[in-house]
Amino acid sequence: MLIVGIALFAGVAVSAIRSTSHSGPDDQTANSAAREELLRSGVDPSSELPYTHYLYFSNKSDSDAVAATLTAEFTVDVRPPGGGIDDWAVVARQTIALDAPALDRLTAQFTDVAERSNGTYDGWEVELKP
Secondary structure: OEEEEEEEEOOEEEEEEEEOOOOOHHHHHHHHHHHHHHHHOOOOOOOEEEEEEEEEEOOHHHHHHHHHHHOOOOEEEEEOOEOOEOOEEEEEEEEEEOOHHHHHHHHHHHHHHHHHOOEEEEEEEEEEOO
């Protein structure tokens, strides 16, 4: 699923392209749709972009364990349940240039890490500032 949104952040309009994950071939389809939306927004999807990935876990110990494995390559936050979300969230951020195959591989890796730790990978997002 592809979500495109615009929000105000510190008085500046910020749009976001989000690809939600459901594992498997659908990930590649969602990634392709999101990359096409980036192109339509005038952004080269293979340029260096600020990616944010979302993983969810039912308990703190699983979320902390996964977060610890990601800190070498990503800026990671662990968020407790709240705001309508029942699970612990691991939010991993990295500014990087990813071509389509690399993004598909990264999505598959996040899906695998989440599933091996009793969690789910909910996809990625790129914020686009004007």
